[in-house]
Amino acid sequence: MNIQDVRKLAASDMQAVDDLIRQALHSEVVLINQISEYIINSGGKRLRPIIATLAARACGYAGTAHISLAAIIEFIHTSTLLHDDVVDASELRRGRETANTIWGNEASVLVGDFLYSRSFQMMVALDSMPVMRILADTTNRIAEGEVMQLLNCHDPDTTEAHYMEVIRCKTAKLFEAASRLGAVVAHQANEVEQAMATYGLHLGTAFQLVDDLLDYTAATDEIGKNIGDDLAEGKPTLPLIHAMRHGTPEQAAIIRHAIETGGREQIEIVTQAIASSGATHYTAHLARQQADAAIQAVEILPDSEFRQALIALADFSVNRTN
DSSP states (O other), X not given: OOHHHHHHHHHHHHHHHHHHHHHHHOOSSHHHHHHHHHHHTSOOOOHHHHHHHHHHHHTTOOSSHHXXXXXXXXXHHHHHHHHHHHHTTOOEETTXXXXXXXXXXXXXXXXXXXXXXXXXHHHHHHTOHHHHHHHHHHHHHHHHHHHHHHHHTTOTTOOHHHHHHHHIIIIIHHHHHHHHHHHHHTTOOHHHHHHHHHHHHXXXXXXXXXXXXXXXXXXXXXXXXXXXXXXXXXXXXXHHHHHHHHSOHHHHHHHHHHHHHOSSTTHHHHHHHHHHTTHHHHHHHHHHHHHHHHHHHGGGSOOOHHHHHHHHHHHHHHHOOO
16 A cells, blocks of 8 residues: 555545634634635645544544544644744745745744644543543643754754754654554554554654655655754754764764754755764664554554555655655
8 A cells, every 4th residue: 555545545534624623723814714724725744634534544444533633733733833834934935935934923923833732622622531631741842842953953962862852842742642542442452542642643743754755855846845954043953863872973064063053054064974884774774663663563453454554654754855
């Protein structure tokens, strides 16, 4: 099963998710509608809501509450994107100008707050304390991850362990919630719920590792943002951490200076150092390990096309080029 097969399988549920998103986006404030529609319709992969719907189906769920959960997950994710782009002063996302570039930082932050608070209104409507607890804990951990990443910026002494903790909080935690909630809404046993949480955590980690690698190995038109954005923002991601540790002293010094000062002036030298030091292979290998751990976690589920789709998503997370 490939990613196109996965999207076909999830198409009916995802159409319902899209319909709910548009309904829930409505506000009497025109600017909220404009920015929300712009970011929601900006061509994202929608992996997190797809995971929520597939996980529920793979766990045997036949109701409709997973549609609301998927929309909530997407709203939380979108609100973090709006805030991230302001914090990072990003100008390009998914090949389009960021909302803060068009409408300004103030509007982007406030609309992000609207989406975040709307997601909690939708959680309350589900009237499920387990759902509320998981999503409240998740959003709190995401916020902690964002702050940890901010503290790491321009710090070339960031360790691999600290980097991994940041991406587990900042990115993988929402993947974990999406897949875990599929089991929760299906009233599965705790063993299955924990296995689904494990799936999402490893999948999200693999996804972020590949994202950080693509920042130095992909083309701008493929990833929809400028190459070297992480370097320009002084983010010490794994390819840089590994290259400093295993490259030549000269390469390590250049990367260290680039992280400390930001900017893309040394991007060609840095990308060469990443390739020659084995950082590309190392990061890809760790991502593959994470994807394999995700696949192993869903072996607890009975075989079905939905379980196969979850496996395909794990493979897609490491084989993608954007």
